Amino acid sequence: MIQAYRHGKDLSRVSDNTRMIKPGDILAFVVLRNETIRLPYFLAYYRRLGVKHFLFVDNGSDDGFMDEVGDYADCSVWHTQASYKASKYGVHWLNYLLKKYGRGHWCLTVDPDEFLLFPYDDSRSLIELTAYLDQEQKESFFSITLDMYGAGTVDEAIYQKDQDPLAVCPWFDPTGYYQDKRPNFNEWWIRGGVRRRVFFADQPWHAPALNKTVLVKWRWYYAYFASTHIVWPNRLNRPHFQDTLAPTGCLLHFKYLALFREKVEEEMGRKQHYAGSREYQSYLAGLDSKTVLWNKASVRFQNWRQCVDLGLMNVGRWF
């Protein structure tokens, strides 16, 4: 937490509309770098779900990010040129902002390529979900990442501004997800999906974690630990109630667009990622040989019911 405060000093306020935040609003916290092309759809998606304010940390974007969000009254922006790695991959920045603005609110911490799905999302809003969790005295919402991809190579998945990324990348792996408890810690550690199958086929145990606790009713002493995979205190990572199941969600993750190659090359140059950028080294190796992520067993995404049917999402006791 002290680190969060220290790294919070890196952030300089660019546009501050936080006085527009009303008690009980759902807030979104986003760290990004050069993702402006994804933003219009991202903002529209989460506004529809009921997010009332977006707080961005812009880590040195040079693609006209401010032109995109500068005018919105529901967006506030902090800018920094500091090292992404030194701030523990953005976690300290997020913790600083969450502590300052997120207290008492339901806070959604996502990347611009992540889209949250939850049970009944076609007929109920995020506001209703959080009201339900409040009523059940649950302070967090567990979700797993589903990596989405297109039918061709990654370079062929060309994304246009304002487009629904599902139109480009509608496929995902229906199975091949592994749940374990992390050694030393007691939280869930879910790995698998296309990353394991394609990029980590020879050492699948190195595949990155897929579980994320992105929606938390924040209190001042809460903190994210390792990206949004682990949040402290540990009880927030528990997916379910003590006795019965709680609703859980899926995060559709649209990493594998044509933008991705550019991103990986840039990130490899910056060397700002976890574990010596091992993840990105594997990605680059996979991309060089023009791997097609699509597979005969891939499934085209339909809706949340499909995720429940595949055992990737729970409805819990939310009738």
Place this chain on the structure above:
Amino acid sequence: MKLAFIILAHNDPDNVLRLIKRLRTQDDHIVVHWDKNSRLDLQTLAQSALTDEQRANVHFCRRVAVDWGRWSMVEASLSALRHLQYLDQPFDYAVLMSGGDYLLKPVAGLKQFLSRHPGKEFIECVDPDLDPWVVQGLVKERFLHHHWFSWRDQRPLFEWSLATQKKLGLKRTMPRGLKAYFGSQWWALTWPTIAKILPLSQQGSIRRFFQSTWVPDEMFFQTLVAAVTSADSIYGTNLTFYQFDHTGKPLLFYNDHFDFLHQQNFFFARKLSPKAHLLRDKLDKFIAENPAASVSHLAKNMADYQQFIAVQWRGLPNRRVIGRQADPWYGDLEWNKTPYFVIMAYSQTQLQPLINALNALPGIRCFGDLFIGDHIDYGSNDWAHPLYPSDKPALRDMKRPNFLVDLIKAHPGHLVGYVMHLPIGNDMERIALYDPQASIVFILPEGHYLPEDQQSLNWTCAFQNMIMHDHIHAARQANKPFLAINASGHVIAPESVAKIKEKLLALRDSMMTTLS
């Protein structure tokens, strides 16, 4: 017929105004009690939101600051009733509702229903001696002891005072010989009954008693109605459909609940999510299309809800539950409810002919030695699971039970199985022995003596293959049915193959019948 609707509301003014608009008819009156704790003033909002015509016969009574579970809840209703009394109109019924309620049937249908049950009181009156009624928490303690503190804001004091009174054996009796009754807060009462209750509510002893009762709103009217009317005039059900969940909170209804609410034979539903505008639209549409819809009797239809609870609370059958796993070693097999078979053979057995023979059978898929070696042996060359290429054994080995479940799921309608040459050296051996879905066929070396009843072993030969013996013993101890076959010269004789075929076909047929 002339009705008076009382709406108790504390938030969400838009939906309260919407409810007022829908309830309003020419000759009925609506009294709204708007919680004094709310900073907004509904009356002012209504001035602008409702037209003059819509505001006719809509009244706002004296506001009380309502504290959940305490006397102020009753006082709010009484405030509205006194306002109605002051209006001095010939009401037939007064209907108590909440701002989160909505109409399931038109008011015309309600009037028709009420005129078919003249003089009936639509209120739940449950005798706590016969039925606790309360889902969770205090029942008789609610009125047997004094409750001066708020459970919400002063919980330690609340609990301390209750515990102290219990320890000291302090109990109180009902005033004026009343008998306590419980029931849902919402009701529809005839006006003569209300005219009898209102003076009672002014009496000091009754007032004082309920002022220190916990959740008096679920007791006050119920007790007094039972006291002032005859038992046969109490209908025993209220007009509002509600359902408590297992913790005693009312279920909230969302946009997708129209069909569920439509099945309910009630006039109102409690309670709708403030955001469920689409649900309200659908209910409006139904009422507009069926302006005379009514019900013959009040009844819940909870089949959907019961099924939901039975299924969803513990996870769907045959599906993985994310974030809950009894044993990581067992993996997805924990959720698997599809039977499969394992052929356990000693190391030199030649199994390929058997595999081929089994794969030739309809509805059976027998794989090779799946779990050993740096190559996944699918048993035949024509199929490999797309997510697990033969040359990527690491994907299989990360969690073998999950791989097996994926193979089973990839062959719906088939009985899936695999062969295993012992010793295999990983956990799949034990899993096959203890997984209730696994049926085992043991292939024993020549010279093993196994009589037809398979109850006793030839111990001399058993020592020749210690592992086999251990496994058979384990299977027997686990009460697992199995088939044991003797190989001759490391080859399985045709009659033994026929025996295995027969057993697996029977297993497949029983699997298909349970699935269908």
